[in-house]
Amino acid sequence: MAGIRDVARLAGVSTATVTRALRDEPSVAPKTKERVRAAALRLDYVPSAAARALSQGHSTLLGLFVPDIVNPFYAEVAQGMEDRAAEARFHCVIASSHLNRERERQLLTSLQDGTLAGLAATTVGTDEAFTQALSAMPGPLVLVDRRPRGLKAPLVRTDNRKVTREAIRGLFEMGHTRIAMISGPQDFDTACQRLSGFRMAHRDAGVRVTEQLVRHGHLGETGGHQAMTELLAMDPRPTAVFCFNNLVTVGALKAIREAGLAIPADISLLAFDDMSLFPLVDPPITAIAQPAYEMGRAAAEILLRQLAGETGIDDRVLPATLIPRASLGPPR
Amino acid sequence: MAGIRDVARLAGVSTATVTRALRDEPSVAPKTKERVRAAALRLDYVPSAAARALSQGHSTLLGLFVPDIVNPFYAEVAQGMEDRAAEARFHCVIASSHLNRERERQLLTSLQDGTLAGLAATTVGTDEAFTQALSAMPGPLVLVDRRPRGLKAPLVRTDNRKVTREAIRGLFEMGHTRIAMISGPQDFDTACQRLSGFRMAHRDAGVRVTEQLVRHGHLGETGGHQAMTELLAMDPRPTAVFCFNNLVTVGALKAIREAGLAIPADISLLAFDDMSLFPLVDPPITAIAQPAYEMGRAAAEILLRQLAGETGIDDRVLPATLIPRASLGPPR
DNA sequence: TTGTAAGCGTTATCAA
DNA sequence: TTGATAACGCTTACAA
Numbered sequence: 001m002a003g004i005r006d007v008a009r010l011a012g013v014s015t016a017t018v019t020r021a022l023r024d025e026p027s028v029a030p031k032t033k034e035r036v037r038a039a040a041l042r043l044d045y046v047p048s049a050a051a052r053a054l055s056q057g058h059s060t061l062l063g064l065f066v067p068d069i070v071n072p073f074y075a076e077v078a079q080g081m082e083d084r085a086a087e088a089r090f091h092c093v094i095a096s097s098h099l100n101r102e103r104e105r106q107l108l109t110s111l112q113d114g115t116l117a118g119l120a121a122t123t124v125g126t127d128e129a130f131t132q133a134l135s136a137m138p139g140p141l142v143l144v145d146r147r148p149r150g151l152k153a154p155l156v157r158t159d160n161r162k163v164t165r166e167a168i169r170g171l172f173e174m175g176h177t178r179i180a181m182i183s184g185p186q187d188f189d190t191a192c193q194r195l196s197g198f199r200m201a202h203r204d205a206g207v208r209v210t211e212q213l214v215r216h217g218h219l220g221e222t223g224g225h226q227a228m229t230e231l232l233a234m235d236p237r238p239t240a241v242f243c244f245n246n247l248v249t250v251g252a253l254k255a256i257r258e259a260g261l262a263i264p265a266d267i268s269l270l271a272f273d274d275m276s277l278f279p280l281v282d283p284p285i286t287a288i289a290q291p292a293y294e295m296g297r298a299a300a301e302i303l304l305r306q307l308a309g310e311t312g313i314d315d316r317v318l319p320a321t322l323i324p325r326a327s328l329g330p331p332r
Numbered sequence: 333m334a335g336i337r338d339v340a341r342l343a344g345v346s347t348a349t350v351t352r353a354l355r356d357e358p359s360v361a362p363k364t365k366e367r368v369r370a371a372a373l374r375l376d377y378v379p380s381a382a383a384r385a386l387s388q389g390h391s392t393l394l395g396l397f398v399p400d401i402v403n404p405f406y407a408e409v410a411q412g413m414e415d416r417a418a419e420a421r422f423h424c425v426i427a428s429s430h431l432n433r434e435r436e437r438q439l440l441t442s443l444q445d446g447t448l449a450g451l452a453a454t455t456v457g458t459d460e461a462f463t464q465a466l467s468a469m470p471g472p473l474v475l476v477d478r479r480p481r482g483l484k485a486p487l488v489r490t491d492n493r494k495v496t497r498e499a500i501r502g503l504f505e506m507g508h509t510r511i512a513m514i515s516g517p518q519d520f521d522t523a524c525q526r527l528s529g530f531r532m533a534h535r536d537a538g539v540r541v542t543e544q545l546v547r548h549g550h551l552g553e554t555g556g557h558q559a560m561t562e563l564l565a566m567d568p569r570p571t572a573v574f575c576f577n578n579l580v581t582v583g584a585l586k587a588i589r590e591a592g593l594a595i596p597a598d599i600s601l602l603a604f605d606d607m608s609l610f611p612l613v614d615p616p617i618t619a620i621a622q623p624a625y626e627m628g629r630a631a632a633e634i635l636l637r638q639l640a641g642e643t644g645i646d647d648r649v650l651p652a653t654l655i656p657r658a659s660l661g662p663p664r
Numbered sequence: 665t666t667g668t669a670a671g672c673g674t675t676a677t678c679a680a
Numbered sequence: 681t682t683g684a685t686a687a688c689g690c691t692t693a694c695a696a
Contacts, residue, residue, distance in 0.1 A: 001470070003689060014667045019691060029665060049447040050385035051689035054672050059382065061393075061425070061447070069414075070407045079401055079428055086427075086435055091442060093393070093423045096411055103418055110423060115381040115393070138333070253612060275609060280585060282614030335673060346683045351675060361681060383673035386688045 002043035011039035022047070058117045058139070060090045062303055064296075065107055065121040069096035073246060073273050073292050074122065077144060080296025081120060088304050090117070104130045111137050118303040120296075123148050140306030142299045146190045154306075154313040156298045158290045160190055160272075163320040164197025164242075165204070167270060167288055170322070171240050172205040174330045176268065180213040180238035182227040182248050191216075194244050194272060213238050224251025232259045232267075239267060239331035246273035249285065264329030274323055284325035291318045334375035343371035354379070390449045390471075392422045394635055396628075397439055397453040398476075401428035405578060405605050405624050406454065409476060412628025413452060420636050422449070436462045443469050450635040452628075455480050472638030474631045478522045486638075486645040488630045490622045492522055495652040496529025496574075497536070499602060499620055502654070503572050504537040506662045508600065512545040512570035514559040514580050523548075526576050526604060545570050556583025564591045564599075571599060571663035578605035581617065596661030606655055616657035623650045 008015045013036060021028045021036035028036075039045075053059040062085050066074040074096075082092045093116060097103040104127070110116050118140035123131055131148040134141065143155040171179055181198050184191035195214070202209045212234065215227040224243060231238055232255065243249040249271035256263060263269050263283055271278070274289035298316045305313060340347045345364060353360045353368035360368075371377075385391040394417050398406040406428075414424045425448060429435040436459070442448050450472035455463055463480040466473065475487040503511055513530050516523035527546070534541045544566065547559040556575060563570055564587065575581040581603035588595060595601050595615055603610070606621035630648045637645060 005689085015690075016668080016692075017666060020666090027665065032665080046441060046444040048386070048689055049442070049445040050382050050391065051672090052691075053382035054380070054386050054674085055689080055691045057672075069401070069411055070404060072402060072404070072407075075402045075404075075407050078426070082401075082426070082428055086438060089438065091425045091427070091447065094410070094414070094426050095418075095423070096414055106418060106421065109378060110381070112378040113381040115423065250609070250612065257612075277582070277607060277609035277613060280582065280589075280613045281609060282612070336675095337673085347674080348676080348684080349682060352682090359681060364681080380673050383688090384675075386690085387673080387675040389688080 002045045004045070004047065006043055007036065007039045007045045010043060011036045053114065057114075058307070059114060061093055061116050062090050062300060063093045063095060063107060063111065063116040063119040064299075065095050065097065065104075065119060065123070067097060067099060067122060069094055071247065072275055073290065076292035077122070077296035077299070080293035080298075081300040082296070084297040084300035084304075088300075090300075090304070092300075099127075101127075101130075108133050108137065111139055118142070118307055120144050120299040120303060122146065123151075140303050142302045142306070144295060144299050146188055149187070154302050155315040156295050156302065157190075157315065157317055158295070158320045159317050160193035160320070161197040161200070163288050163322065164194045164272070165201045166197075167322050168198050168201035168242065169204060171242075171268065171270065171328065172201065172207065174268070174328065176240045176331050177207055178210065178213065178236065178238045178240070178331075180215070180231050180241040181244065182215050182218050182224055182231070182241060182252060183244045184219055184248070185217050191244055194242075198242060218244075218248055220247045221251035221254070224248030224253075225255045226251070228252035228255035229259075232256070232261070237267065240264075240270065240328070241267060242270045242272070244272050246271065246275050249273070249287075253281070253285070263327050265332060268329055268331070269327040271327075279325060283327050285327045286325045287323050288320050289323050290320045294318055334377045336377070336379065338375055339368065339371045339377045342375060343368045385446065389446075390639075391446060393425055393448050394422050394632060395425045395427060395439060395443065395448040395451040396631075397427050397429065397436075397451060397455070399429060399431060399454060401426055403579065404607055405622065408624035409454070409628035409631070412625035412630075413632040414628070416629040416632035416636075420632075422632075422636070424632075431459075433459075433462075440465050440469065443471055450474070450639055452476055452631040452635060454478065455483075472635050474634045474638070476627060476631050478520055481519070486634050487647040488627050488634065489522075489647065489649055490627070490652045491649050492525035492652070493529040493532070495620050495654065496526045496604070497532045498529075499654050500530050500533030500574065501536060503574075503600065503602065503660065504533065504539065506600070506660065508572040508663050509539060510542065510545065510568060510570045510572070510663075512547070512563050512573040513576065514547050514550050514556055514563075514573060514584060515576045516551055516580070517549050523576055526574075530574060550576075550580055552579045553583035553586070556580030556585075557587045558583070560584035560587035561591075564588070564593070569599065572596075572602065572660070573599060574602045574604070576604050578603065578607050581605070581619075582607075585613070585617070595659050597664060600661055600663070601659040603659075611657060615659050617659045618657045619655050620652050621655050622652045626650055 004015045021033045095107045120142045122144045141153040147155045218227045271287040274287040278285040336347045353365045427439045452474045454476045473485040550559045603619040606619040610617040
């Protein structure tokens with residue numbers, strides 16, 4: 001493996017000149033640059049990332065912390081982040097924790113030991129220790145999707161409240177009056193915002209929210225399934241249900257099927273977060289799609305700007321879109 | 333940020349002793365270790381990854397090269413790889429290329445510049461330049477899913493032929509005789525193996541393969557859609573179709589719907605690769621599931637073993653499983 | 665425009 | 681069992 005010295009020797013210059021030439025600094029004479037480039041090429045010279053990181057004080061690695069990379073929402077965030085990072089010749093380290101504490105700790109250590117130049121995190125509100133450690137961390141930080149209480153860092157998110165309010169309004173316009181919501185933990189700000197939109201739509205429609213129809217604290221397929229089962233056991237049943245994320249939707253859908261009910265005839269189903277197969281499900285699921293890919297890009301962008309020295313960066317709010325399909329219909 | 337010198341000073345030892353103590357080497361006196369640990373803890377000392385990498389000659393970063401992290405198959409591979417890597421305190425850099433050449437080049441550079449200690453790759457056969465560059469690379473390499481021609485490296489894969497053969501046999505047992513296959517590019521060894529299983533099942537059943545029913549070179553949803561449309565235009569139509577991967581299946585499914593045909597009454601559909609929503613599709617799709625997570629773990633495992641100096645590592649063949657659902661039925 | 669030389673923070677070698 | 685010290689390979693003042 002050729003080093004910078006070999007290149008310097010072959011080109012007949014000093015190592016300092018090699019560095020400058022290869023970075024295309026204007027202070028180097030064109031002829032010199034040419035010679036250095038030729039030498040580097042001939043020796044297959046690739047500068048050592050470790051040496052560079054050590055010398056410059058930071059790496060070109062961005063970290064992305066997500067609960068579950070298999071969840072397509074996060075996968076798309078990852079793809080967006082990675083694409084944007086690659087444009088700046090940065091790489092992404094994706095850590096998918098499954099809420100694994102040990103893994104969280106490892107990631108934080110990596111931020112401290114300089115493996116990572118910056119971190120984008122989708123944190124779970126419950127984990128106070130992690131949150132606190134995060135805020136004490138050196139280096140750029142950006143939050144994606146949600147902000148744990150007390151964490152001061154730019155956030156990339158969707159306008160949850162607005163889009164939910166509009167979507168639920170559509171339900172009222174169809175004639176629904178008993179609309180249920182399967183919401184997440186109350187310390188998820190996303191859940192709160194979506195719930196808030198849900199309530200506002202009720203106010204808009206002059207309908208009081210039936211609190212028993214709002215189920216808090218549900219997560220994942222299991223949570224969605226359980227909440228839906230409970231909702232279906234009520235009398236009278238809700239005529240529509242709004243699920244606060246993709247996995248919860250899947251669980252709810254299964255529960256509805258098991259109960260032998262028809263969508264949307266017996267009950268309408270509205271999902272937050274789209275999935276690629278939702279159009280093929282029976283029936284195709286109407287969903288509020290978040291611009292996950294763009295959110296990932298925006299996160300990388302913000303990290304890069306922070307690394308460039310910019311401070312006081314604002315939150316970035318991206319629009320979500322209602323994608324009408326067949327799971328919404330007027331109540332019987 | 334405290335460095336090793338600060339710790340050494342506080343503990344009253346040399347930097348060499350600090351290193352040894354923190355790595356728990358037996359040559360350090362217990363009392364000394366204790367003192368060093370206390371000092372490190374008090375100063376919040378975290379060794380610099382860059383300095384360590386420079387000094388040791390390699391990082392603790394594993395690279396995973398996949399075509400598309402949003403495809404759940406690869407996402408699961410990534411999760412498996414990452415979990416296994418984390419156990420050894422390694423991180424994973426995921427590069428999702430979308431067949432982007434520039435991105436491929438970047439990743440190779442990272443392998444050369446020492447950013448990555450090893451690389452797991454799911455390469456696309458078509459890209460000879462990349463393949464060749466890969467084989468010329470320093471450092472451990474492991475192939476996942478498929479092996480491009482001429483690349484000598486351990487491979488983690490599924491027993492494609494066997495599982496396909498058995499699944500297609502099931503189709504014959506149901507009474508099908510005109511079974512189509514939407515296969516991938518002929519330079520994908522996975523496509524070849526699955527096709528081979530398809531042919532073997534025909535031989536087992538004493539049925540000659542109708543070559544017009546075998547469509548080569550299709551990839552992605554678009555490819556699946558197009559191939560299926562062509563197949564449905566044939567007269568007589570096939571009574572069953574086998575799709576060689578998940579995206580192709582989705583495309584084929586859409587084409588069947590557009591043609592207004594019923595599954596499985598008009599045509600049976602068998603997928604290679606499962607997806608989490610396949611059970612919810614109309615009808616639920618019968619699929620051959622690959623142990624993607626385990627494949628990712630195995631890839632990391634092999635990389636780690638190579639880093640530990642092991643050579644001559646064999647391919648790892650994992651079993652796939654047929655998951656019966658409702659998209660298969662006897663022909664009319 | 666180019667060169668010299670001092671870091672950067674570990675680890676590893678050799679002595680003690 | 682511990683300590684000095686020389687790498688590791690690049691970047692960057694500072695000089696020339």
